[in-house]
Amino acid sequence: MALRIYNTLTGKKEEFIPLHGNKVGMYVCGVTVYDLCHIGHARSTIVFDVIYRYLRYRGYEVTFVRNFTDIDDKIIRRAQMEGLDCKAIAEKYIEEFRIDMGRIGLESPTVEPRATEHISEMIQLVSTLVEKGYAYQRNGDVFFSVEKFKDYGKLSKRNLEEMQAGARVEVDEKKDNPLDFALWKASKPGEPFWESPWGKGRPGWHIECSVMSQKYLGETFDIHGGGKDLIFPHHENEIAQSEAATGKPFVRYWIHNGFVNINREKMSKSLGNILTLKELFKDWQPEVLRLFILSHHYRSPVDFSFDSLSEARSRLDRFYGTLNSIQEELKKPVIPKTLSRTGEGQAKASAVIDECRRTIDSFKAKFEEAMDDDFNTAQALGYFHDLQRNLNGLLDVSMGHPTEEMMSMLKQGLQHFSRMGWIFGLFQQDPETYLKELKKEGLKRLGLSEEEILRLIEERNRARKEKNWKKADEIRAHLLSKGVLLEDTPSGTHWKIK
């Protein structure tokens, strides 16, 4: 089966064929480092992290470039606000990015270039565009002339006349056409600057991505990604600059992720409805966010709510619960043959085993089929649930007396969770550790001590031995009222936070 990717440029799902054999070049627009990251940023990084992982899983050798925009108007403004220089602001928020995104467990890109480290190449590219007649300078500013680039608008599917008709862009006297965009900006007093043929200045926003992507990936490369909001003007302008300069196609597959909405509205600074990762991770495990994000197709909008996040947490708890049960089961002594059962029980058990076997055997192919279809992570997660349900069924049949066959199936199931789960960055924690951590967090939240809980459980078990059900039930109800749920199992009484 071939991998198919929805290409924004053509508006269709297309078979993915890299330019150079199994080598893939992929560039994703990173963040402008002037503030803390929010869950919208997280969606983009998670989505492309999974794409990166899946491409490698599929055997591609991927060069993955994700940049930091560390010079820009917003950084300058922020620097003035915080009373620091731009470099310090950039460093600070790059560090914050690393801390917050680090908790999400992202694979490191091959290269993480910064704009300010590529100024000379940008000047070079701007000069080329001026020489070729695509750009003009005005008092130290250099603008790209959109009218000169005949394909302008091909990515965002719009044309110059339409845009000018409904133009909301401020008319800038210096520009020939209101839609022309800055390649180089003259610096104002007090702003950071670099020497250039046009005087002291700094690069425009779009030029950095053209330079950094082509520097590490070549003039034409396979995949360029980012949030949907970058299609216009950022990516449109990147195409214009790059293709005007090289005369070659810039990018083969454009991939854009949808937004995170809150109350059906885009989360954005201007609306003031952002949720930062720092805030979120105070109360939520980063893996919950991952599961939540990957439960939606990457191109669809995601409406964020704590109810939905809570649902993701329930699902994750259940996954780890199953993984934990499997590990427990694997510690049990093996029963050499299938347990002798009475006719009906036997038939039922073998039906469960057969069904589980089929699910395990077909899992990988189904998973790949879903992912090959434009990275359908939601579909693939459905298959994880099927797998989980079947493995739980198997555990029910085994009841602590696994046969050789069951053991091997449980191991295979576990392997699917760890290997395929890795592509999603899910299920990588030791289940016992995960569940312990969950308890620890819960105790902290509820202000309870484990000693006290264990003491009450012991007391209750003494009562149970004496068949003093009234007392046992009272203790259980008491704990439940505090948020602690008891489970009596063959291997003893377990507790968890409700």
Place this chain on the structure above:
RNA sequence: GGCGGCAUAGCCAAGUGGUAAGGCGGCGGUCUGCAAAACCGCUACUCACCGGUUCAAAUCCGGUUGCCGCCUCCA
């Protein structure tokens, strides 16, 4: 004003021509002293609405309504 997208059960969410994945929640059952967990069963005769194409439509076409995004910084 221009361009684009979306509308699937109580809720979340896949599915883009072949007769509705999965999850959360709820209800019933098995298990249990009783529970919990887990498993099993049930929980959309139907995919915003109207019309059309087709042997066949949630899926394609036209229209209506509602919501959202881009066109200005944005993941």
